[in-house]
Amino acid sequence: MPIITYRQALNDTLGEELKRDPNVLLMGEEIGVFQGSYRITEGLLQEYGPKRVVDTPIAEEGFVGVAIGAAMLGLRPVVEIMTINFILVAIDQVVNHASKIHYMFGGQVRVPLVIRTPSGGTGQLGATHSQSFENWFAYCPGLKVVAPATPYDAKGLLRAAIRDDDPVMFIESLALYDTKGDVPEDDDFVVPIGVAEVKRTGTDVTVISYSRMTAVAMQVAQRMANEGISVEVVDLRSLRPLDRPTIIASVKKTNRAVVIAEDWYSYGVTAEIAATIQEEAFDYLDAPVQRVAGIETPLPYAKDLSAASKPSAHSLIYAIRKVME
Amino acid sequence: MVKEANVVYPSLVDEDANELRHYYYQMLLLRRFEERTGEMYVKAKIGGYCHLNLGEEATIVGLMAALKAEDYIFTNYRDHGYVLARGTPPGPIMAELFGKETGVSGGRGGSMHLFDAERHFMGGYAIVGGQVPLAVGAAYALRYQEKSGVVVAQMGDATTNIGAFYESLNLAKLWKCPVLFFIVNNGYGMGTSVAMGSSEPDLWKKGASFRIHGEQIDGTDVLAVRDACRRLRDYAEREADPVILDMVSFRFRGHSVIDSDRYRNPEFVRKGRQEHDPVRNFATLLHEHAIIDDAWLKATADQVEQEIQQAIDFANASSDPKIEDLYQFMYATEVANTPGPEDALAAVKINRGEV
Ligand SMILES: Cc1ncc(C[n+]2csc(CCOP(=O)(O)OP(=O)(O)O)c2C)c(N)n1
Ligand SMILES: [Mg+2]
Numbered sequence: 001m002p003i004i005t006y007r008q009a010l011n012d013t014l015g016e017e018l019k020r021d022p023n024v025l026l027m028g029e030e031i032g033v034f035q036g037s038y039r040i041t042e043g044l045l046q047e048y049g050p051k052r053v054v055d056t057p058i059a060e061e062g063f064v065g066v067a068i069g070a071a072m073l074g075l076r077p078v079v080e081i082m083t084i085n086f087i088l089v090a091i092d093q094v095v096n097h098a099s100k101i102h103y104m105f106g107g108q109v110r111v112p113l114v115i116r117t118p119s120g121g122t123g124q125l126g127a128t129h130s131q132s133f134e135n136w137f138a139y140c141p142g143l144k145v146v147a148p149a150t151p152y153d154a155k156g157l158l159r160a161a162i163r164d165d166d167p168v169m170f171i172e173s174l175a176l177y178d179t180k181g182d183v184p185e186d187d188d189f190v191v192p193i194g195v196a197e198v199k200r201t202g203t204d205v206t207v208i209s210y211s212r213m214t215a216v217a218m219q220v221a222q223r224m225a226n227e228g229i230s231v232e233v234v235d236l237r238s239l240r241p242l243d244r245p246t247i248i249a250s251v252k253k254t255n256r257a258v259v260i261a262e263d264w265y266s267y268g269v270t271a272e273i274a275a276t277i278q279e280e281a282f283d284y285l286d287a288p289v290q291r292v293a294g295i296e297t298p299l300p301y302a303k304d305l306s307a308a309s310k311p312s313a314h315s316l317i318y319a320i321r322k323v324m325e
Numbered sequence: 326m327v328k329e330a331n332v333v334y335p336s337l338v339d340e341d342a343n344e345l346r347h348y349y350y351q352m353l354l355l356r357r358f359e360e361r362t363g364e365m366y367v368k369a370k371i372g373g374y375c376h377l378n379l380g381e382e383a384t385i386v387g388l389m390a391a392l393k394a395e396d397y398i399f400t401n402y403r404d405h406g407y408v409l410a411r412g413t414p415p416g417p418i419m420a421e422l423f424g425k426e427t428g429v430s431g432g433r434g435g436s437m438h439l440f441d442a443e444r445h446f447m448g449g450y451a452i453v454g455g456q457v458p459l460a461v462g463a464a465y466a467l468r469y470q471e472k473s474g475v476v477v478a479q480m481g482d483a484t485t486n487i488g489a490f491y492e493s494l495n496l497a498k499l500w501k502c503p504v505l506f507f508i509v510n511n512g513y514g515m516g517t518s519v520a521m522g523s524s525e526p527d528l529w530k531k532g533a534s535f536r537i538h539g540e541q542i543d544g545t546d547v548l549a550v551r552d553a554c555r556r557l558r559d560y561a562e563r564e565a566d567p568v569i570l571d572m573v574s575f576r577f578r579g580h581s582v583i584d585s586d587r588y589r590n591p592e593f594v595r596k597g598r599q600e601h602d603p604v605r606n607f608a609t610l611l612h613e614h615a616i617i618d619d620a621w622l623k624a625t626a627d628q629v630e631q632e633i634q635q636a637i638d639f640a641n642a643s644s645d646p647k648i649e650d651l652y653q654f655m656y657a658t659e660v661a662n663t664p665g666p667e668d669a670l671a672a673v674k675i676n677r678g679e680v
Contacts, residue, residue, distance in 0.1 A: 034516030301435030314678030
């Protein structure tokens with residue numbers, strides 16, 4: 001399998017799907033002439049032309065709605081929202097329309113739409129440009145929400161999302177774009193939506209995470225192995241549908257769990273996972289489930305405060321030690 | 326580049342020479358502040374996203390010359406020049422860009438989120454269009470409280486394509502709010518030209534269906550900007566009626582300091598900077614009218630250089646916000662079950678691996 005970056009995996013998949021299906025089209029701000037704010041769509045306008053790669057004005061509510069309407073008539077739009085922060089001006093279209101149309105109209109029409117967007121943030125992006133909102137969408141029945149951590153999953157899940165007949169939120173991460181990994185070349189390789197993966201097997205404690213935090217968990221697991229603690233890493237990959245059986249099977253085996261996510265602590269993804277574990281594996285737990293998440297303030301800009309506000313390898317190690325006590 | 330309301334100044338006889346020199350000084354201050362800011366970013370003194378006002382100096386200085394102390398200003402994230410020209414000292418502005426406690430937002434906001442309550446600078450906002458309804462709301466409050474003054478809703482050209490802009494136009498007209506919808510038309514929103522993003526490229530016409538008067542002004546001519554702003558500011562205040570100003574200028578560099586600007590033809594950029602440089606053009610005009618000479622220009626440049634160096638020194642010497650103050654501004658008033666300084670220290674220690 002060739003080793004490529006997460007960015008390249010996305011770029012390749014978008015190109016291949018544009019080639020495969022004439023109803024697939026890309027839409028978003030700065031995806032064409034500018035080549036993508038984070039270069040995910042680089043070269044695609046040149047190759048597929050402006051009918052397939054559509055530069056939009058800054059009008060998220062409008063073009064997300066347009067994409068939903070177009071999907072209702074059989075197009076398969078893949079919308080890029082520059083970062084998840086900007087989807088808030090379009091959230092009505094996603095939550096009140098895209099997620100409801102198939103169910104509310106008795107299954108008469110499908111909405112085969114993908115919205116791709118990077119979530120979270122490292123560096124000093126500041127209060128309005130660093131947020132994690134995937135849990136807002138995962139909360140919403142009718143949407144599918146995926147968040148790959150590796151180039152392999154990025155490719156497999158993006159292809160699955162584009163070929164899926166329901167609206168899919170495809171959550172990326174700025175910090176993962178340059179990471180590398182194996183990616184299969186098979187044209188029909190997909191990663192199924194709604195299925196988690198045990199990315200590393202272990203016996204002492206299960207760490208549950210997704211997206212960038214899975215990358216952090218994998219590094220930490222390696223480090224803990226040197227200290228004699230065997231960490232199993234469950235990568236959720238999908239937040240909705242949530243693969244509860246995989247989480248529970250792992251926790252029943254290790255008897256300890258730490259959940260880590262980049263969003264704010266209260267009402268975040270980690271709360272859902274922890275609740276699931278206590279409901280379905282309470283009798284198997286040797287210690288309370290530990291949660292690691294973002295500090296609850298608007299992210300301060302100042303360098304040190306900013307860095308210290310996000311969950312890190314350090315905070316994960318702290319939680320693992322605590323659950324092992 | 327400007328089609329309407331293009332004022333030509335055959336003579337500067339009615340002008341106060343000291344005021345003209347002051348405009349030049351302010352424009353140079355903005356120019357050099359931004360150029361040095363770009364350098365500081367490269368040196369990693371500044372992080373996150375950072376957008377410069379290069380090429381927009383006349384638009385900003387002309388606006389500020391027309392505003393009164395009681396007026397309020399809301400801008401987008403490209404905000405450094407507005408705060409500077411409104412009179413905030415360069416030190417606390419640079420300190421904010423450096424993320425220091427002495428910064429205008431206490432190091433919490435950064436480049437895109439400057440604020441100066443005392444000078445009625447009501448913030449730089451980084452979600453496109455977000456500031457526009459806020460400005461209408463401020464004007465609403467002025468009217469409600471029967472106060473004088475107007476509110477500036479500054480935005481970029483591409484921001485006139487977002488829904489919040491149109492809702493704001495309607496509300497401002499409907500509710501008689503004295504707002505200057507101040508469009509800084511630098512020709513681009515990131516890599517999207519005005520023509521690419523807007524079905525009506527004459528942005529000053531965008532108020533037509535709301536019955537809002539609009540004008541296009543040469544945003545590189547500080548006197549044209551000042552005069553249009555004075556006239557329309559007074560109109561807006563007197564009639565309690567919003568107006569649109571479409572200030573045309575040329576964006577000197579990429580969208581932000583990390584944008585390499587590869588989508589614009591280098592020759593187009595070179596020519597644009599050559600022909601539409603508000604600072605140099607104004608210097609030429611003042612020179613021609615014998616209002617300034619080379620010695621004055623040199624002295625002014627030296628003074629500006631020194632002021633900015635002092636601002637950088639001030640920022641460098643300032644402390645970072647304290648860890649225990651992480652939750653300091655969470656709520657305006659105390660409330661139960663909310664973390665405080667001790668919780669901040671404990672949480673940060675864990676994230677940094679210090680426990
Ligand atoms: C709602 C929203 N969508 C997208 C962005 C990303 N973005 C930041 S600035 C910008 C371009 C704005 O252009 P313009 O209004 O012309 O202002 P300029 O930057 O030229 O001053 C874009 C697309 C954002 N900040 N907010
Ligand atoms: Mg612009």
